Amino acid sequence: MFVLGIDGGGTKTIGVLCDHHGRVYSRAVVGPTNPNSLGYDRVETEIQKLLDSIREQTPDCFAKVTSFFAGMSGGDREEDKRRMSGLFQQYLPKGCQVQVDHDAVNALYSGTLGKPGVVHISGTGSITFGIRAQNIRTRVGGWGFLLGDPGSGYSIGHRAVKAIFDEFDGIGEKTILTSFILNHFHLGHVPGLIPIIYDMKKAREILASLSRFVFLAAEQGDHVAKQILYKAGQEMAMSIRALILKLHQDEPNHETIPVVLAGGIFHKADWFVPVIEEILQFDHLQTKLILPELPPVAGSVIAALQQAGVNITDSFIHSFKQEAS
Amino acid sequence: MFVLGIDGGGTKTIGVLCDHHGRVYSRAVVGPTNPNSLGYDRVETEIQKLLDSIREQTPDCFAKVTSFFAGMSGGDREEDKRRMSGLFQQYLPKGCQVQVDHDAVNALYSGTLGKPGVVHISGTGSITFGIRAQNIRTRVGGWGFLLGDPGSGYSIGHRAVKAIFDEFDGIGEKTILTSFILNHFHLGHVPGLIPIIYDMKKAREILASLSRFVFLAAEQGDHVAKQILYKAGQEMAMSIRALILKLHQDEPNHETIPVVLAGGIFHKADWFVPVIEEILQFDHLQTKLILPELPPVAGSVIAALQQAGVNITDSFIHSFKQEAS
Numbered sequence: 001m002f003v004l005g006i007d008g009g010g011t012k013t014i015g016v017l018c019d020h021h022g023r024v025y026s027r028a029v030v031g032p033t034n035p036n037s038l039g040y041d042r043v044e045t046e047i048q049k050l051l052d053s054i055r056e057q058t059p060d061c062f063a064k065v066t067s068f069f070a071g072m073s074g075g076d077r078e079e080d081k082r083r084m085s086g087l088f089q090q091y092l093p094k095g096c097q098v099q100v101d102h103d104a105v106n107a108l109y110s111g112t113l114g115k116p117g118v119v120h121i122s123g124t125g126s127i128t129f130g131i132r133a134q135n136i137r138t139r140v141g142g143w144g145f146l147l148g149d150p151g152s153g154y155s156i157g158h159r160a161v162k163a164i165f166d167e168f169d170g171i172g173e174k175t176i177l178t179s180f181i182l183n184h185f186h187l188g189h190v191p192g193l194i195p196i197i198y199d200m201k202k203a204r205e206i207l208a209s210l211s212r213f214v215f216l217a218a219e220q221g222d223h224v225a226k227q228i229l230y231k232a233g234q235e236m237a238m239s240i241r242a243l244i245l246k247l248h249q250d251e252p253n254h255e256t257i258p259v260v261l262a263g264g265i266f267h268k269a270d271w272f273v274p275v276i277e278e279i280l281q282f283d284h285l286q287t288k289l290i291l292p293e294l295p296p297v298a299g300s301v302i303a304a305l306q307q308a309g310v311n312i313t314d315s316f317i318h319s320f321k322q323e324a325s
Numbered sequence: 326m327f328v329l330g331i332d333g334g335g336t337k338t339i340g341v342l343c344d345h346h347g348r349v350y351s352r353a354v355v356g357p358t359n360p361n362s363l364g365y366d367r368v369e370t371e372i373q374k375l376l377d378s379i380r381e382q383t384p385d386c387f388a389k390v391t392s393f394f395a396g397m398s399g400g401d402r403e404e405d406k407r408r409m410s411g412l413f414q415q416y417l418p419k420g421c422q423v424q425v426d427h428d429a430v431n432a433l434y435s436g437t438l439g440k441p442g443v444v445h446i447s448g449t450g451s452i453t454f455g456i457r458a459q460n461i462r463t464r465v466g467g468w469g470f471l472l473g474d475p476g477s478g479y480s481i482g483h484r485a486v487k488a489i490f491d492e493f494d495g496i497g498e499k500t501i502l503t504s505f506i507l508n509h510f511h512l513g514h515v516p517g518l519i520p521i522i523y524d525m526k527k528a529r530e531i532l533a534s535l536s537r538f539v540f541l542a543a544e545q546g547d548h549v550a551k552q553i554l555y556k557a558g559q560e561m562a563m564s565i566r567a568l569i570l571k572l573h574q575d576e577p578n579h580e581t582i583p584v585v586l587a588g589g590i591f592h593k594a595d596w597f598v599p600v601i602e603e604i605l606q607f608d609h610l611q612t613k614l615i616l617p618e619l620p621p622v623a624g625s626v627i628a629a630l631q632q633a634g635v636n637i638t639d640s641f642i643h644s645f646k647q648e649a650s
């Protein structure tokens with residue numbers, strides 16, 4: 001049997017056609033598909049491109065796809081889910097089961113292999129999301145960069161720029177972030193950063209992209225950079241803590257909760273995992289941190305397989321990892 | 326003798342024609358005149374309108390103006406000062422002495438009556454600025470809302486919205502700010518605030534305008550609101566402290582420094598003055614806080630009078646206050 005999983009994001013959208021052994025038959029990548037920021041017309045164009053590509057690569061398998069799951073960035077409201085479902089259905093084989101959900105769901109499943117649990121995603125932005133039995137769900141954060149996006153790339157880059165201006169103003173400690181970031185923009189002095197930061201259409205992405213200099217500076221022992229990463233870890237933990245307390249408020253003696261840490265920021269997970277563990281242990285929250293071995297789109301494939309009644313096995317992970325790498 | 330003082334801001338520009346006794350002969354208000362955000366063409370139109378109005382109200386006095394001072398928002402760089410001076414000169418009587426400076430200078434003088442000192446301005450944004458003997462100057466902050474603008478209306482409003490989302494997420498304390506601000510926008514639920522906050526052209530002004538609900542909630546005893554105002558006072562104090570340490574770094578035993586608190590946020594100064602005093606006293610900084618009795622444009626008139634060699638007396642303050650009210 002064949003299933004199709006999609007991970008739709010704010011920067012790109014990935015689709016994978018797979019069988020129940022985790023063998024990948026075709027794969028395609030197109031542009032962003034968040035209807036909130038792009039509108040449905042542009043989203044439809046990208047989705048058509050994606051499904052056309054997968055169909056053309058493996059027409060026979062595509063015709064036999066019986067289960068489909070798309071985790072879509074911005075796919076939060078029931079109305080959006082229905083509308084997106086209708087859109088996908090137009091391009092899928094007749095009779096194929098279609099499910100559209102928030103992209104936090106497949107990020108979670110990429111770590112829990114389809115089981116309930118909690119996911120904290122830190123990329124450019126951040127969100128904490130959880131599902132417990134009976135599909136009860138809740139979220140914390142994810143309100144965008146102006147409200148902080150705790151532990152996100154934006155929040156790390158933003159703190160870096162603040163630290164640079166604090167040093168310049170004589171309020172803050174000395175930091176090598178200043179030379180790293182001024183050099184990066186070929187600038188001679190700190191106020192030169194102002195027009196770059198206030199290019200409002202790009203502010204979010206630019207500040208988030210500066211997070212890499214914070215890792216670099218921290219690796220070289222810079223105290224300010226290390227503090228920024230420590231603070232990010234604290235924020236992640238506080239969001240996870242708040243989510244668990246909210247999700248399990250009527251169930252204080254819950255089983256150990258898997259907590260998936262997903263998103264680009266966790267390529268440098270070593271800076272955060274010990275801080276998160278320490279804070280969660282302090283509150284006696286029974287959790288198990290998971291750094292997923294599989295990409296978020298694997299979570300979509302898993303959701304599609306579950307929808308078709310297939311149990312996920314270790315051999316699935318093994319073969320998906322091999323084919324997708 | 327007659328002088329002309331101008332206070333040029335990001336939202337409006339005020340001009341006052343005055344004599345050395347502080348008697349006001351004419352007064353005009355036009356739109357914003359910050360060349361950084363508007364461009365010189367629009368600034369020239371407003372300036373012409375302002376000076377035309379003052380001339381038409383009192384043509385005889387206008388013809389006898391011998392000294393002119395304009396404190397201009399964004400008038401920071403020497404190049405801008407020169408260009409603005411040239412612009413004013415075109416519309417002023419021949420031979421009139423013209424000086425253009427940062428608008429923090431006249432805000433300072435509105436409290437020190439032309440003496441050196443420190444000013445912290447908190448309106449929509451914030452900046453801390455100081456002048457010591459020999460016209461040595463420095464600044465701290467004022468880097469705009471994305472970098473925090475410590476103690477500003479923006480920072481207060483921003484914290485209010487964060488507190489509302491934290492309460493909603495189950496991370497933060499309960500606060501009446503939620504009902505105040507949801508009612509204000511006729512909203513039924515917290516996420517409804519998102520499109521309002523992310524209207525990027527207005528985000529800064531909208532968040533700053535919400536500061537009034539923080540005062541309202543604090544007056545009704547709301548703990549979250551009181552904490553936000555306390556934090557703003559702390560930030561103001563830390564900026565003032567940093568500025569003094571920077572400005573007088575080679576002069577630890579300086580005389581008592583006047584610290585002027587200017588800008589709209591200080592209409593509710595009682596929330597901040599005790600916090601600022603406590604923090605500055607803790608550091609044994611010899612300062613004297615001043616809440617100016619005169620508006621910022623009076624500082625411009627004072628600067629114009631000083632330029633003409635006139636000493637400012639108490640009777641000046643008395644009569645300016647009477648005429649301007």
